[in-house]
Amino acid sequence: MPGPLDGIRIIDLTSMISGPVATMLLGDQGADVIKVEPLTGDLVRYMGPNRDGLTSGFISANRSKRSIAVDLKTADGMQAVQRLIATGDVFVQNFRPGAIERMGLSESKVREIKPDIVYVSISGFGEKGPYAHRRVYDPVIQALSGLAAIQKDHESGRPKMVRTIIPDKTTAITAAQAITAALFARERTGEGQHVKLAMLDAMVGYLWPEGMAGYTFIGKEVKAARAQFAQDLIFETADGYITAGAVSDLEWQGMCRALERPEWIDDERFNTPNGRVINVKERLAMTAEVLAGRPSAEWLARLDAEGVPCAPVLERAEVFEQEQIKINETIAELDHPVAGRIRQPRPAARFDQTPAGIQRHAPTLGQHTDELLRELDMDPEVLRSSGAIKA
Amino acid sequence: MPGPLDGIRIIDLTSMISGPVATMLLGDQGADVIKVEPLTGDLVRYMGPNRDGLTSGFISANRSKRSIAVDLKTADGMQAVQRLIATGDVFVQNFRPGAIERMGLSESKVREIKPDIVYVSISGFGEKGPYAHRRVYDPVIQALSGLAAIQKDHESGRPKMVRTIIPDKTTAITAAQAITAALFARERTGEGQHVKLAMLDAMVGYLWPEGMAGYTFIGKEVKAARAQFAQDLIFETADGYITAGAVSDLEWQGMCRALERPEWIDDERFNTPNGRVINVKERLAMTAEVLAGRPSAEWLARLDAEGVPCAPVLERAEVFEQEQIKINETIAELDHPVAGRIRQPRPAARFDQTPAGIQRHAPTLGQHTDELLRELDMDPEVLRSSGAIKA
Numbered sequence: 001m002p003g004p005l006d007g008i009r010i011i012d013l014t015s016m017i018s019g020p021v022a023t024m025l026l027g028d029q030g031a032d033v034i035k036v037e038p039l040t041g042d043l044v045r046y047m048g049p050n051r052d053g054l055t056s057g058f059i060s061a062n063r064s065k066r067s068i069a070v071d072l073k074t075a076d077g078m079q080a081v082q083r084l085i086a087t088g089d090v091f092v093q094n095f096r097p098g099a100i101e102r103m104g105l106s107e108s109k110v111r112e113i114k115p116d117i118v119y120v121s122i123s124g125f126g127e128k129g130p131y132a133h134r135r136v137y138d139p140v141i142q143a144l145s146g147l148a149a150i151q152k153d154h155e156s157g158r159p160k161m162v163r164t165i166i167p168d169k170t171t172a173i174t175a176a177q178a179i180t181a182a183l184f185a186r187e188r189t190g191e192g193q194h195v196k197l198a199m200l201d202a203m204v205g206y207l208w209p210e211g212m213a214g215y216t217f218i219g220k221e222v223k224a225a226r227a228q229f230a231q232d233l234i235f236e237t238a239d240g241y242i243t244a245g246a247v248s249d250l251e252w253q254g255m256c257r258a259l260e261r262p263e264w265i266d267d268e269r270f271n272t273p274n275g276r277v278i279n280v281k282e283r284l285a286m287t288a289e290v291l292a293g294r295p296s297a298e299w300l301a302r303l304d305a306e307g308v309p310c311a312p313v314l315e316r317a318e319v320f321e322q323e324q325i326k327i328n329e330t331i332a333e334l335d336h337p338v339a340g341r342i343r344q345p346r347p348a349a350r351f352d353q354t355p356a357g358i359q360r361h362a363p364t365l366g367q368h369t370d371e372l373l374r375e376l377d378m379d380p381e382v383l384r385s386s387g388a389i390k391a
Numbered sequence: 392m393p394g395p396l397d398g399i400r401i402i403d404l405t406s407m408i409s410g411p412v413a414t415m416l417l418g419d420q421g422a423d424v425i426k427v428e429p430l431t432g433d434l435v436r437y438m439g440p441n442r443d444g445l446t447s448g449f450i451s452a453n454r455s456k457r458s459i460a461v462d463l464k465t466a467d468g469m470q471a472v473q474r475l476i477a478t479g480d481v482f483v484q485n486f487r488p489g490a491i492e493r494m495g496l497s498e499s500k501v502r503e504i505k506p507d508i509v510y511v512s513i514s515g516f517g518e519k520g521p522y523a524h525r526r527v528y529d530p531v532i533q534a535l536s537g538l539a540a541i542q543k544d545h546e547s548g549r550p551k552m553v554r555t556i557i558p559d560k561t562t563a564i565t566a567a568q569a570i571t572a573a574l575f576a577r578e579r580t581g582e583g584q585h586v587k588l589a590m591l592d593a594m595v596g597y598l599w600p601e602g603m604a605g606y607t608f609i610g611k612e613v614k615a616a617r618a619q620f621a622q623d624l625i626f627e628t629a630d631g632y633i634t635a636g637a638v639s640d641l642e643w644q645g646m647c648r649a650l651e652r653p654e655w656i657d658d659e660r661f662n663t664p665n666g667r668v669i670n671v672k673e674r675l676a677m678t679a680e681v682l683a684g685r686p687s688a689e690w691l692a693r694l695d696a697e698g699v700p701c702a703p704v705l706e707r708a709e710v711f712e713q714e715q716i717k718i719n720e721t722i723a724e725l726d727h728p729v730a731g732r733i734r735q736p737r738p739a740a741r742f743d744q745t746p747a748g749i750q751r752h753a754p755t756l757g758q759h760t761d762e763l764l765r766e767l768d769m770d771p772e773v774l775r776s777s778g779a780i781k782a
Contacts, residue, residue: 003572004572004573004575004576005572005575005576006576007579017600017601021600025568029572043638043639046664047638047664048601048604049604049605049607049608049611049613051608051611055604056604056605056607056608057600057601057604059607060599060600060601060603060604060607061600125715125719126715126718126719128718128719129714129715129718129719130714130715130718131702131715132715134695134700134701135642135698135699135700136700137636137638137700139624139625139634139636140634140636140700140701140702142634143625143632143633143634143702143703143704143705144702144703144705144710144713144715145705145710146705146706146707146710147555148625148632148634148704148705149704149705149706149707149710150554150555150707151553151554158625158627158632159625159632159704160623160625161623161624161625161634162542162553162557163541163542163623164538164541164598164601164602165600165601166553166557169561169597169600170560170561170564173561173564173565173568173597174564174739174740175740176568177416177564177567177568177571177740178740178742180568180571180572180575181394181395181396181420181571181740181742181747182395182742182745183575184395184396184571184574184575184578185395185396185397185742185744185745187575187578187579188398188578189744189745191744192744193742193743193744193745194742194743194744195740195741195742195743196740196741196743197739197740197741198719198739200715200716200719200721201719201721201736201737201739202739202740204710204711204716204721204722204736204739205721205736205737205738205739206560206564206739207555208451208735208736209408209412209448209451209452209556209560210408210439210448210451210555210556211555211707212451212707212710212711212734213439213440213446213447213448213451214440214447214707215707215708215711215734216440216447216450216451216733216734216735217440217442217447217730217731217732217733218724218731218732218733218734219731219732220440220442221708222440232551232552232554233530233552234530234534234539234549234550234551234552236549241534241539241549241550242534243530243531243533243534243539243552245528245530245531247434247438247528248434251526273437273438304525307526308526309525309526309527309528309531310525310531311522311531311534311535312534312535313534313539313540313550314534314535314536314537314539314540315537315540316537316540316541316602316603316605316606317606317612319535319536319537319540319595319603320595320603320606322535323520323521324516324517324520324521324522324523324535324591325591325595327517327519327520327521328516328517328519328520328589328591328592330591330592330595330596331595333609339608340608340609340610341608341609341610342607342608342609343603343606343607343609344599344607345592345595345596345599346592346596347596348565348588348589348592348593348595348596348597349565349566349568349569349572349586349587349588349593350586350587350588351569351572351573351576351584351585351586352584352585352586352587353576353580353582353583353584353585354573354576354580354584356572
């Protein structure tokens with residue numbers, strides 16, 4: 001059984017993370033994703049740890065794709081991409097606004113070749129405005145979206161970044177969903193359209209539900225510090241770190257029993273949800289003091305027995321070794337023909353009738369150039385001698 | 392023009408964040424989302440800041456939906472939901488594994504009523520394994536997925552949480568994409584299916600591309616500290632904080648000029664991408680020293696003129712006041728009939744033919760109970776007197 005997007009072809013001119021992770025998700029779901037790279041390749045091919053020339057970042061953002069490397073400034077190279085577009089259902093690019101038009105692949109040009117194509121533009125900031133012309137990296141969006149303010153150090157007041165590229169990857173999933181919705185609409189209407197997505201917009205929308213809870217009611221803005229979920233629910237035990245949290249009354253009562261502090265159950269500071277929020281500092285300090293006294297495993301068993309949500313705080317190397325991840329088969333071990341034995345997460349959503357899965361290994365630069373040119377009835381040798389593809 | 396998911400009806404039994412934000416995204420895109428709540432309502436109705444009884448968290452996770460509040464333990468309440476299911480394209484629930492079956496709405500029961508429905512189960516950890524039975528809150532997934540380890544304090548070694556609910560919201564967008572893909576497949580095959588998504592899987596997959604870069608090559612694991620993007624690219628200026636980063640040679644050269652340190656351009660420690668990575672501590676310390684000397688606005692203008700990605704680090708209250716957000720119309724100001732004037736982000740992805748948008752305000756509890764029952768040819772007064780709906 002093929003994936004839910006079987007039969008869809010995506011012509012993917014994106015690079016870095018926001019675009020490539022989006023098309024990878026769609027490739028895992030069965031779309032035929034053709035990554036069109038310049039002769040020098042996507043920059044991510046050269047960033048971070050690598051083995052035999054393939055970086056882990058490239059591998060993890062470009063599985064389930066084929067790669068064609070062509071010089072779009074040559075007539076033959078442009079012709080090859082135009083022929084590809086004629087076979088495509090989706091065209092995606094994440095250049096800065098204006099660049100794709102200068103390259104000769106504006107929406108109208110692409111739509112001339114394939115009238116019902118879904119044309120997708122991912123940008124950092126949108127098409128207009130003071131930032132539209134600027135380059136974007138993930139930290140810029142963390143700074144502008146409020147994420148760095150949310151992470152602010154309470155003592156020094158210094159804003160802090162999250163150490164994983166939340167805006168890039170959130171934009172990627174948001175783009176994948178929007179592309180899929182446009183494909184759904186095309187099934188019903190027969191028409192393609194232009195889908196535009198700015199990282200800044202994706203991130204502001206993502207943070208909003210609780211991250212901007214204090215700014216939702218106009219005229220009743222509350223101090224950011226009072227926003228929900230602001231506590232760092234990590235507790236040090238005698239031998240490590242755990243997390244545990246009680247939201248409902250039942251969970252709080254369970255926690256009091258697990259901690260052998262039954263007298264806290266009737267404590268008026270804590271016996272209502274609102275009381276637990278108001279007296280959070282005291283409650284967490286008292287909890288931390290108790291938890292520091294015994295090892296993690298003992299506390300986790302006691303908390304679990306009382307129905308209190310809890311878990312050990314795992315090191316990265318422990319994540320894929322844990323029992324739950326193994327039972328879920330979250331991480332696959334695969335033999336990449338170039339990079340050797342690798343770990344990759346399977347697509348998170350499981351479809352029982354049209355299963356998604358890792359369809360292909362991340363390609364080497366231009367690995368499928370000849371194969372794809374032949375599918376387009378073009379002679380690779382001619383393009384090679386004209387310099388449109390690599391010698 | 393309606394949104395891309397116009398004509399789709401979603402029967403939504405989810406609560407809290409992971410499910411409701413997913414269906415809200417689909418509602419913004421035109422799906423008719425019917426939120427089925429117990430008579431007590433979704434817990435998020437009672438968490439965090441509120442105005443006239445509606446919390447900001449509920450408003451921001453439940454716009455573009457209608458609410459029906461019924462007691463599923465009554466025969467009339469169950470009948471109402473079954474009639475709703477008969478009209479639905481998607482059924483979504485995020486109870487703990489086993490609960491929906493006990494409630495009498497297992498996949499087979501639901502499929503008896505509507506054979507081609509897309510049945511969606513969102514869970515914390517999956518259906519089997521040591522965590523499957525447990526309650527889940529966002530911090531538990533931060534702890535188990537490695538996110539808290541990625542955020543570890545470098546000096547103390549203490550793991551730290553991100554202060555926004557990344558796992559909940561990432562699961563929501565991942566679920567929205569998967570549901571849309573299953574609807575696309577149904578258009579082509581005529582068949583529904585069961586889509587299962589665990590928060591833990593969604594989060595591990597999300598973190599992987601660079602967060603787990605060091606664990607991708609089996610047998611060549613590298614120290615987590617060496618993973619990409621680990622620097623906190625925030626610099627203190629004479630009057631605030633900015634972010635600025637140089638990845639390519641051109642950007643680095645631009646930064647050297649903007650900082651009036653042309654001699655750094657040929658410095659052998661920094662004149663290659665790899666050199667800049669290896670000597671990152673020195674480079675950032677030198678950069679920070681220079682940036683501390685003048686105000687943010689001056690540096691940002693200089694850096695922008697040299698093509699270096701940069702931005703001020705904004706406070707939350709500055710985010711929606713910035714020029715770029717205004718030009719993008721990222722944040723809408725609306726009059727909620729109960730909660731008054733509110734701010735909400737518009738759906739991030741813009742569709743030029745089937746525009747998404749905020750379709751309705753977040754409903755009060757059971758606001759559409761009578762309207763929906765009448766649509767189902769059921770008499771609200773009968774259900775009211777039997778206790779299936781609120782008096």
